[in-house]
Amino acid sequence: MLRAFALALAIVPAAAHADVLQAGPSGGRLEFVALQAGAKFTGEFRRFHAELDLDPRRPDEGRLDVTVEVASLDTRDPERDEILRGPDFFQTDEHPQAVFHAGRFERAGEGWRAPGELSIRGITQPVPVTFTLVAGAGQSIMKGSARLSRLAFGIGRGEWASTEWVGDEVDVRFELRLQPAG
Amino acid sequence: MAQFLHWAVVVLLAIQIPLGKIAHELPVGLERLAMMSRHKSVGITILALALLRLAWRWFERPPAPPPMPRWQAIASRLNHGALYLLLFALPLSGWLMSSAAARPVSWFGLVQLPDFVAPDPGLKEVFEEVHEVLVNVLLALVILHVAAALKHQFIDRDGLLFRMLPGRRT
Numbered sequence: 001m002l003r004a005f006a007l008a009l010a011i012v013p014a015a016a017h018a019d020v021l022q023a024g025p026s027g028g029r030l031e032f033v034a035l036q037a038g039a040k041f042t043g044e045f046r047r048f049h050a051e052l053d054l055d056p057r058r059p060d061e062g063r064l065d066v067t068v069e070v071a072s073l074d075t076r077d078p079e080r081d082e083i084l085r086g087p088d089f090f091q092t093d094e095h096p097q098a099v100f101h102a103g104r105f106e107r108a109g110e111g112w113r114a115p116g117e118l119s120i121r122g123i124t125q126p127v128p129v130t131f132t133l134v135a136g137a138g139q140s141i142m143k144g145s146a147r148l149s150r151l152a153f154g155i156g157r158g159e160w161a162s163t164e165w166v167g168d169e170v171d172v173r174f175e176l177r178l179q180p181a182g
Numbered sequence: 183m184a185q186f187l188h189w190a191v192v193v194l195l196a197i198q199i200p201l202g203k204i205a206h207e208l209p210v211g212l213e214r215l216a217m218m219s220r221h222k223s224v225g226i227t228i229l230a231l232a233l234l235r236l237a238w239r240w241f242e243r244p245p246a247p248p249p250m251p252r253w254q255a256i257a258s259r260l261n262h263g264a265l266y267l268l269l270f271a272l273p274l275s276g277w278l279m280s281s282a283a284a285r286p287v288s289w290f291g292l293v294q295l296p297d298f299v300a301p302d303p304g305l306k307e308v309f310e311e312v313h314e315v316l317v318n319v320l321l322a323l324v325i326l327h328v329a330a331a332l333k334h335q336f337i338d339r340d341g342l343l344f345r346m347l348p349g350r351r352t
Contacts, residue, residue, distance in 0.1 A: 036215070036285070037215055037216070037218075037219035037222075037285075037288055037291070038219065038288030038289075038290070038291030038292070038294065039285070039286035039287060039288035039294045039295075040286065040294060041284060041285065041286060075284060076284035076301035077283055077284040077285060077301070078303070079210055080284075080285075083210065159211065159212040159213075160212060162212070164216075165212060165215050165216055165219070166212075166215075
């Protein structure tokens with residue numbers, strides 16, 4: 001933080017931190033895959049914001065912050081979307097946002113691992129996110145995934161707490177086009 | 183084999199049609215999801231048996247029907263053809279409906295079937311309508327089929343019914 005502050009003062013006084021990359025909803029896809037009655041279906045969150053500050057030389061000092069507007073979920077099935085937004089699942093009227101934060105990175109093969117925490121529906125759980133980052137002209141492509149248990153976040157209550165018809169495991173995957181934060 | 187496949191499909195249809203109607207009437211929830219996915223699994227089973235049965239006809243041609251008036255022979259051929267067609271068209275329209283509704287089909291949780299159409303609410307409505315019309319056509323043709331079989335048994339007394347008994351060699 002002190003480093004970032006000093007850097008900001010020294011080089012770009014107007015910007016909080018010069019290295020931050022970000023992506024909004026038009027900058028990629030944030031999807032989830034779950035099992036319903038033995039069949040995989042895919043949904044996506046249409047509104048989210050991601051910020052990445054990763055200096056490969058100092059992975060301990062970076063951060064990844066993702067905020068998701070949960071009600072923007074879309075599984076191409078209006079009936080299912082309504083149930084998912086409702087009180088038995090995300091209860092988006094009371095918990096409109098899901099938030100991920102990681103404060104450091106580790107090398108993982110060709111890419112990175114962000115051991116962070118995910119908060120959904122007021123419950124925070126450790127969730128490691130793995131990703132690759134490929135820098136290109138003007139933008140970087142960040143592609144990765146995470147696996148989580150919906151029940152660990154209290155997603156699926158009452159009859160939906162059973163995993164007989166709706167699987168507990170949910171795969172999250174994303175592909176973001178990150179651009180320097182203004 | 184042909185007899186076994188015939189009666190297996192009869193038993194499955196006797197489960198399948200009420201299952202579909204009950205699932206359709208249920209309010210949105212876990213029970214509906216469970217019933218509907220069983221309905222899909224049974225439907226795919228019927229589709230597989232219908233395919234098997236059609237393939238079997240190539241190996242073991244059905245025996246010639248007993249003598250009957252020409253119009254009855256034609257009606258019989260038409261009705262059998264339509265019944266076969268429906269045994270394919272009903273599961274397929276249900277399968278397509280599921281894909282269009284973004285609710286892919288799994289066979290008893292063991293195998294996930296591919297989606298031949300992308301999710302599309304308008305297309306889902308079309309396949310749903312087709313599925314409902316076809317099941318009513320099937321019920322009407324089954325009644326005709328049973329009535330004709332009973333006529334052969336009790337009015338013509340030509341013993342036609344016996345050759346459909348399970349385990350009986352043709």
